[in-house]
Amino acid sequence: MTAQTIWRATVLTLFPEMFPGPLGVSLAGRALASGLWTLEPRDIRDSATDRHRSVDDTPAGGGPGMVLRADILAAAIDATDIAPDRPRLLMSPRGRPLTQPIVAELASGPGPLIVCGRFEGVDERVIEARGLQEVSIGDYVLSGGEIAAMALIDACVRLLPGVMGKQASGEDETFSEGLLEYPQYTRPQEFEGRPIPEILTSGDHAKVAAWRRAQSEALTRARRPDLWIARHGTKNTTDG
Numbered sequence: 555m556t557a558q559t560i561w562r563a564t565v566l567t568l569f570p571e572m573f574p575g576p577l578g579v580s581l582a583g584r585a586l587a588s589g590l591w592t593l594e595p596r597d598i599r600d601s602a603t604d605r606h607r608s609v610d611d612t613p614a615g616g617g618p619g620m621v622l623r624a625d626i627l628a629a630a631i632d633a634t635d636i637a638p639d640r641p642r643l644l645m646s647p648r649g650r651p652l653t654q655p656i657v658a659e660l661a662s663g664p665g666p667l668i669v670c671g672r673f674e675g676v677d678e679r680v681i682e683a684r685g686l687q688e689v690s691i692g693d694y695v696l697s698g699g700e701i702a703a704m705a706l707i708d709a710c711v712r713l714l715p716g717v718m719g720k721q722a723s724g725e726d727e728t729f730s731e732g733l734l735e736y737p738q739y740t741r742p743q744e745f746e747g748r749p750i751p752e753i754l755t756s757g758d759h760a761k762v763a764a765w766r767r768a769q770s771e772a773l774t775r776a777r778r779p780d781l782w783i784a785r786h787g788t789k790n791t792t793d794g
Contacts, residue, residue, distance in 0.1 A: 561591040561714050562640075562665035563707050565700075566630050568609065568672050570595035572700045582708050585717045591665070593707070598622075601629035610673050619674035627669065627680045634667060641666040642686050644676065645699030645706070649688030652706060654729035656689075660706070661713040668706065670699030732785050734778060736769040 565573060573595035578586065585591055599607040609627075610620035631642070643666050650656070660666055669676070669686060681688070691702045712718055739750045753765045775782045 559664060560589065561661070561663075561710070562594065563591065563710075564594045564596065564634055564636060564640075564665070564667045565670060565703055565707075566596050566598050566627070566634070566667065567670040567698075567700055567703075568598050569670075569698070569700060570597045573704075575704060577704055577707055577711070581717060582711045585711055585714065588716075590714055590716050591711055596630065596634060598627060598630045601626050601633055613674060617674070621674050622672060622676045624677035624680035624683070627676060628684055631667070631669070631680075631684050636667050637664065640664050642669070642684060643667065643706070644669045644671060644681060644686040644688045645691070645702040646671060646675075646688040647690050647693070647695050649690040652689050652691050652709070654709075657706070657709040658713060661710040665710075666706075668699075668703045670703050672698045729781075731770075732774075732781055733770040734773045734781070736766040736773070 567573070574583070574586065574593055577583065577593060586593060598609055602609055603626075610622050613619065613621045636642075641660065641663065645668060676686075680686070689702075689706065691705050696702060739754060743750055743755075751765070753761055756762070771782075774785075
């Protein structure tokens with residue numbers, strides 16, 4: 555993404571009124587108001603062809619619920635007329651887990667088109683025909699993809715140039731190196747008998763950095779052994 559390019563998020567949803575929602579306040583909201591990124595929610599029902607603005611039908615082969623139709627969603631995607639270099643994403647619990655490296659990659663590009671699923675899912679044929687990349691924010695099921703899309707957008711926006719006050723705050727945090735973030739402290743010096751660790755007030759920056767690194771590694775080993783194994787190849791590695 556060049557300095558002249560504004561990061562764009564285009565969202566296809568049955569509930570465009572849900573946006574910007576949380577994205578309109580705090581860090582993302584200020585950046586949106588400042589023109590550092592743009593948000594375009596679009597109603598999938600605008601591409602419906604009947605007077606009832608129907609977008610779904612019963613699942614082939616039977617079963618509960620309804621399925622978002624391939625022809626309607628394809629027409630909605632085509633109507634966005636987005637540039638070919640913009641990723642096309644579908645928020646889905648069966649998708650590739652969203653990670654910080656994926657967020658960083660998306661944030662460095664022009665911005666994605668995000669499809670928010672509803673009902674029992676989306677007709678598989680439109681996923682294939684329009685090259686939708688399925689992305690998941692966790693192993694659970696939401697009522698729809700809107701909240702998941704907001705989480706993805708928020709994670710990306712905070713990495714855009716000019717959004718955070720200090721660039722370092724986006725680099726030295728949880729998952730930036732495949733590790734959980736070290737514990738944080740601030741005033742008062744003592745809280746309910748619990749003091750700030752002395753090393754953090756020692757003024758020795760090298761020792762502080764080493765302490766933080768050790769804390770990050772210990773937390774990762776204890777709470778996210780999957781991340782630790784990904785870094786070191788064995789659950790029992792303890793050499794830091």
